Amino acid sequence: MAIETQPEKAQEPGGRGPGAPRPGRPWWMRPAIHTGIIGGVIGYLVGHWLGNLIASGYTQVQNSGMNNYAIILGYVLGTVGWLAGLGIFNDLLRQMAGRPVPAGEEETEASSGLARYFRYSLDHKVVGIQYLVGMIGYFLTGGLLAMAIRTELLSPSYHVFSASTYIAIVGEHGTMMIMMISSLILGPFGNYLVPLLIGSKRMAFPRLEALSFWLTPAAYIVLLSGLMFGGFPFGWTGYAPLSVQATQGADSYAVAFGLMGLSLILLGFNIIVTVICYRAPGMRWSRLPIFVWAMLSTAFLMVLAAPVLVGAMYMMIADRTVQTAFFTDSLGGSSYLWQNLFWFFGHPEVYILALPGFGIVSEIIPVFCRKPLFGYRVAAAGMIGVTLLSFFVWQHHLFDSGINPDMRPVFMLTTELISIPTGFIFLVALGTFWKAKIRFTVPMLFALGFYFNFLIGGISGVFLSDVPADTTEHGTFFVMAHFHYTIMGGLVFAFMAGVYYWLPKMMGIKLNQTLGKWHFWTMFIFFNATFLPLFAVGMAGQPRRVYEYARNLTTLNDWVSISSFLLGVSILIFLVNFVYSTVIARVREEGNPWRSRGLEWQVPSPPPPGNFARVPVVISGPYEYGVKDAPPMADLDPPLGVLSRAYSDTVTEGAEA
Amino acid sequence: MATTEAPARAEAERREPNHGLRIFLIWLPAALAADLIIWFVWGPHMPPGDQSSTAASQQNDINVMAIMAAPVMAFVLVYAGYALIVWRHREGDDEDGPPIHGNSRISATWIGVTSAIVLGLFVFGTVELVVPAGAGAGEGNTPIWRPSGGTPLQVQVIAQQWRFAYRYPQFGGFETTSLVLPVGQNVQFNVTSLDVIHSFWPYQLGVKADANPGVNNVAYTEPQHTGTFTVRCAELCGIWHADMTTTGQVMSVSAFRAWAAATRVQLAALTKILPPYALTYDPNLVPQLGKAFHQAGLSGAGGNYYGSQYPVQP
Numbered sequence: 022m023a024i025e026t027q028p029e030k031a032q033e034p035g036g037r038g039p040g041a042p043r044p045g046r047p048w049w050m051r052p053a054i055h056t057g058i059i060g061g062v063i064g065y066l067v068g069h070w071l072g073n074l075i076a077s078g079y080t081q082v083q084n085s086g087m088n089n090y091a092i093i094l095g096y097v098l099g100t101v102g103w104l105a106g107l108g109i110f111n112d113l114l115r116q117m118a119g120r121p122v123p124a125g126e127e128e129t130e131a132s133s134g135l136a137r138y139f140r141y142s143l144d145h146k147v148v149g150i151q152y153l154v155g156m157i158g159y160f161l162t163g164g165l166l167a168m169a170i171r172t173e174l175l176s177p178s179y180h181v182f183s184a185s186t187y188i189a190i191v192g193e194h195g196t197m198m199i200m201m202i203s204s205l206i207l208g209p210f211g212n213y214l215v216p217l218l219i220g221s222k223r224m225a226f227p228r229l230e231a232l233s234f235w236l237t238p239a240a241y242i243v244l245l246s247g248l249m250f251g252g253f254p255f256g257w258t259g260y261a262p263l264s265v266q267a268t269q270g271a272d273s274y275a276v277a278f279g280l281m282g283l284s285l286i287l288l289g290f291n292i293i294v295t296v297i298c299y300r301a302p303g304m305r306w307s308r309l310p311i312f313v314w315a316m317l318s319t320a321f322l323m324v325l326a327a328p329v330l331v332g333a334m335y336m337m338i339a340d341r342t343v344q345t346a347f348f349t350d351s352l353g354g355s356s357y358l359w360q361n362l363f364w365f366f367g368h369p370e371v372y373i374l375a376l377p378g379f380g381i382v383s384e385i386i387p388v389f390c391r392k393p394l395f396g397y398r399v400a401a402a403g404m405i406g407v408t409l410l411s412f413f414v415w416q417h418h419l420f421d422s423g424i425n426p427d428m429r430p431v432f433m434l435t436t437e438l439i440s441i442p443t444g445f446i447f448l449v450a451l452g453t454f455w456k457a458k459i460r461f462t463v464p465m466l467f468a469l470g471f472y473f474n475f476l477i478g479g480i481s482g483v484f485l486s487d488v489p490a491d492t493t494e495h496g497t498f499f500v501m502a503h504f505h506y507t508i509m510g511g512l513v514f515a516f517m518a519g520v521y522y523w524l525p526k527m528m529g530i531k532l533n534q535t536l537g538k539w540h541f542w543t544m545f546i547f548f549n550a551t552f553l554p555l556f557a558v559g560m561a562g563q564p565r566r567v568y569e570y571a572r573n574l575t576t577l578n579d580w581v582s583i584s585s586f587l588l589g590v591s592i593l594i595f596l597v598n599f600v601y602s603t604v605i606a607r608v609r610e611e612g613n614p615w616r617s618r619g620l621e622w623q624v625p626s627p628p629p630p631g632n633f634a635r636v637p638v639v640i641s642g643p644y645e646y647g648v649k650d651a652p653p654m655a656d657l658d659p660p661l662g663v664l665s666r667a668y669s670d671t672v673t674e675g676a677e678a
Numbered sequence: 679m680a681t682t683e684a685p686a687r688a689e690a691e692r693r694e695p696n697h698g699l700r701i702f703l704i705w706l707p708a709a710l711a712a713d714l715i716i717w718f719v720w721g722p723h724m725p726p727g728d729q730s731s732t733a734a735s736q737q738n739d740i741n742v743m744a745i746m747a748a749p750v751m752a753f754v755l756v757y758a759g760y761a762l763i764v765w766r767h768r769e770g771d772d773e774d775g776p777p778i779h780g781n782s783r784i785s786a787t788w789i790g791v792t793s794a795i796v797l798g799l800f801v802f803g804t805v806e807l808v809v810p811a812g813a814g815a816g817e818g819n820t821p822i823w824r825p826s827g828g829t830p831l832q833v834q835v836i837a838q839q840w841r842f843a844y845r846y847p848q849f850g851g852f853e854t855t856s857l858v859l860p861v862g863q864n865v866q867f868n869v870t871s872l873d874v875i876h877s878f879w880p881y882q883l884g885v886k887a888d889a890n891p892g893v894n895n896v897a898y899t900e901p902q903h904t905g906t907f908t909v910r911c912a913e914l915c916g917i918w919h920a921d922m923t924t925t926g927q928v929m930s931v932s933a934f935r936a937w938a939a940a941t942r943v944q945l946a947a948l949t950k951i952l953p954p955y956a957l958t959y960d961p962n963l964v965p966q967l968g969k970a971f972h973q974a975g976l977s978g979a980g981g982n983y984y985g986s987q988y989p990v991q992p
Binding site: 184185187188254255256258260262263266350351356357390391392393394395396397398399420421422423424425426427429430433434437438440441444445447448450451452454455456457458459460461469472473476477480483484487488489490491492493495496497560561562564565566567568569570571644645646647648 | 697724725726732733735736739740743747750751754755757758761762765766767768771773774775776777778779780781784785788789792793796799800803804806807810812813814815816817818819821822823869873874875877879881884885886887888890891892893895896908910911912913914915916917918919920921960961962
């Protein structure tokens with residue numbers, strides 16, 4: 022419907038942003054990443070000065086010697102300055118001043134080439150690549166912090182770091198991985214591929230999309246800057262009252278998590294509207310690629326769960342500055358409030374981290390099995406089921422906390438029920454393998470690795486959902502191994518599958534397959550060598566986030582630490598492959614290397630500006646492998662007049678036949 | 679055309695083995711072996727052991743779930759392994775696989791079986807939660823599952839950064855840093871905190887209860903064997919979280935009585951300066967408590983951590 026009512030102009034990829042050149046201005050005058058940095062620094066200094074001006078006389082500030090006002094105002098104004106420097110508010114200001122806002126993006130010399138990746142761009146393909154590089158950077162930072170943790174845990178009592186440095190590293194690792202990696206797949210692949218997969222020329226809200234990306238570097242810097250204040254000693258969960266009591270590192274945690282929450286809301290919102298309103302004619306719900314179903318359900322989770330997070334972070338900031346007492350028991354607040362708010366976001370969050378992985382592997386296996394996806398409806402229903410149920414399970418994080426014990430069986434039930442729709446993903450995979458012709462390409466290997474890891478991660482989750490078993494496992498390395506199996510073994514393996522599968526599409530470049538296989542096998546072996554023993558470590562009684570541990574667990578911990586370093590080496594192989602293939606070797610990949618039926622493979626690689634010359638008409642499903650005389654998924658050059666009639670069922674049915 | 683194809687297809691069908699039966703025949707012994715090993719070899723040593731009633735029920739619970747999980751895992755792994763070997767792509771075969779879009783009978787069977795397993799585990803888990811009086815998990819201020827038979831021994835666990843202290847209200851309310859329990863008697867832990875959230879976790883006893891400031895969190899257990907056990911903090915509570923660990927002891931009832939009577943006399947002076955026994959304590963008492971601890975020679979944890987400015991008051 023949207024396509025018909027939209028004027029043809031709006032189908033151009035985005036408006037011409039302020040990043041587009043104005044005649045006669047040299048490059049350094051145009052808004053880009055360097056003006057953003059200048060704006061951010063100025064904003065921080067102004068905010069810090071303002072905070073000192075307002076609050077330095079307060080008794081609370083003088084007693085504690087910490088001025089949280091100055092830090093938080095500095096972060097907030099710094100972020101605003103960074104966005105303003107990037108030119109994000111220019112169109113808004115133009116509109117308010119009554120001047121014309123450029124509507125359509127004209128592909129000019131200066132907005133193509135490498136420079137556009139360092140600018141505020143409204144092209145969803147540019148934002149997708151920006152997200153990809155950004156996410157890999159954040160992931161590597163988190164990974165290095167993880168290796169620092171494992172270095173410390175090499176010995177139960179000999180120390181590499183001080184106790185406060187160690188706990189700061191633990192907090193930075195957890196927060197970095199959980200909050201930044203929430204968009205690991207939705208950011209790069211969601212933004213880049215959703216329009217291509219549904220036959221649209223653009224995303225619905227290019228400005229929101231760009232804003233959602235440019236908030237992530239701000240959140241990243243703010244989070245890491247917490248280390249300058251000694252970090253925060255409460256992990257990624259930020260339990261009050263520890264977080265209210267903590268020093269200024271906690272400000273960076275609250276602001277960064279809040280900014281990232283905002284980014285998640287914008288990202289999800291944009292994807293929901295795009296999928297609902299921008300599907301090409303004939304792209305019925307029953308033909309939507311399963312990856313798009315995963316993106317849509319994840320986007321709903323983000324839009325519904327992240328506001329709770331942003332609210333909770335705002336409350337924490339208020340508790341730490343203006344002395345509200347949301348989380349202080351003696352003043353009428355409650356530390357349970359934080360736990361409830363945090364996990365009400367936090368549990369949908371873990372499905373934000375799981376569903377995109379389901380989508381990628383389910384999208385990839387039919388291609389390399391050369392068979393239709395088994396039970397397409399079951400897979401979509403599974404994702405929707407997980408999305409709905411994920412809002413009703415958060416109390417299982419509070420099984421030992423002492424609240425509502427009589428409701429524990431209910432939350433045990435909802436938590437165990439969620440394993441049924443999750444199991445659908447395995448049913449679909451096993452059904453697709455039946456009498457297939459399985460090709461062991463690198464993306465397929467990563468997809469298979471995903472199923473193996475997620476099987477262990479999922480089954481261990483059932484142990485945790487059971488209250489009696491959870492009493493022993495809660496808060497130990499067992500939990501930690503469980504969610505690393507689902508996130509690192511699930512999400513990151515699926516992400517790697519997506520990189521190897523879609524990078525030829527996104528860059529028109531083939532990744533080296535030999536290095537890719539080395540990457541897979543080292544990553545698969547050392548991932549399992551790292552995290553499988555941690556189940557035993559947890560069952561043997563090692564709590565999470567410890568600085569020292571029982572001496573009898575030294576051998577297991579050393580094995581895990583050494584494996585984790587080798588896991589780091591395997592990520593290094595990926596980086597070498599990525600840089601070698603995209604910068605040095607640059608082997609062109611034309612056409613459709615995987616012989617996929619996907620709509621995205623019907624356009625050239627990389628896709629031209631605007632994706633499709635004309636709005637395509639979808640005439641067939643995405644997984645019709647082995648179906649005799651199945652037409653390609655879409656007609657890219659539909660006859661004149663077909664668009665106006667495309668929504669009448671008789672025409673699409675006719676085209677299908 | 680059709681006449682030449684039909685016998686070829688029949689030939690192919692005749693040679694096509696019964697894959698489902700083969701997978702089943704590989705899966706059955708694998709699942710059986712895994713279950714037998716888990717139950718008889720691994721099970722008796724499964725954490726957290728059987729030093730208390732709740733620990734034993736958790737051990738049983740984990741074992742039952744493991745023997746439920748093993749066949750499921752074995753099925754997925756056997757099936758996937760079989761598929762990857764038998765149905766891998768052969769060189770020179772460029773045809774696509776059979777266009778099977780789904781099978782509602784198989785999907786319904788799958789959904790039925792997984793739902794049955796899940797609901798079975800739910801019923802089993804609920805029984806295991808209710809029968810051993812809350813399974814050792816903290817039940818909050820008003821516990822609904824209590825052990826039957828007599829008044830339990832009350833032990834108040836007071837957590838603070840970074841130490842546990844224990845009060846025995848039935849023995850005059852003395853406060854000590856060593857946890858001693860009698861064997862064969864129900865114990866009621868009243869867990870609370872003076873500062874941030876901790877979690878009281880005597881590992882071998884199978885008890886875990888969060889220590890929240892201003893909250894009385896009750897957990898029950900019944901020690902079954904004498905011996906020592908480890909107490910750890912299971913909720914991140916600041917930089918020395920890892921060192922919030924002590925050793926407790928389960929002893930015979932007579933030895934426990936003797937210990938309690940002796941400690942009561944020994945700590946009488948300290949008990950006098952302590953605030954009277956209560957289910958929770960005002961955090962503003964912390965500086966005074968710290969002073970009291972310090973004077974009594976129990977410095978360390980709470981003794982010198984807090985200055986007068988904590989917690990910050992508006």
